[in-house]
């Protein structure tokens with residue numbers, strides 16, 4: 001269990017958001033507390049960037065609420081084991097905008113609402129919903145993208161096993177400058193490990209060796225990194 005970080009946002013709000021995060025994790029079929037891991041990892045990165053306390057609070061709230069839009073959409077395919085069809089991907093790409101509305105509805109501040117909206121924006125401008133690029137994306141949203149992806153990669157999903165910490169870090173490095181802000185990846189890699197960074201991979205033998213055909217054809221390359 002991850003502790004409630006009452007020093008960042010109001011305690012009642014934190015408890016309510018953690019409940020919503022648990023509902024979202026369950027809907028997405030995470031066995032472990034995914035959103036709370038993201039919140040802890042994101043705050044470690046934010047602290048390294050010496051971000052202001054209110055920015056860390058908005059980031060913490062957004063980490064807990066980031067996929068609330070998926071719950072609101074109630075789509076069965078989110079829980080399916082197979083890869084998404086292109087139509088399903090397009091439909092699911094609406095969840096950050098719906099999540100922004102939901103974050104407003106549950107009382108998150110405006111900055112947190114916008115972080116929910118922008119948690120799938122990519123450094124190179126290929127993300128959604130607004131195709132922002134580089135510094136157009138707020139630093140906190142770039143941090144959330146890295147924390148969300150690392151936490152997703154190191155946890156088992158219905159469509160793939162958990163990657164080891166080393167394999168997940170390699171994925172971040174591979175996609176730095178594409179999906180992720182290279183500066184955020186660099187800071188993340190320099191962090192002292194915390195409990196929430198530990199992978200749920202069962203054994204290191206589960207991990208396919210790098211540069212194999214299996215790696216090239218992995219089905220979770222883009223949108224399946226994290227939904």
Ligand SMILES: [Fe+2]
Nearest residue numbers: 066067226227
């Ligand atoms: Fe998402």
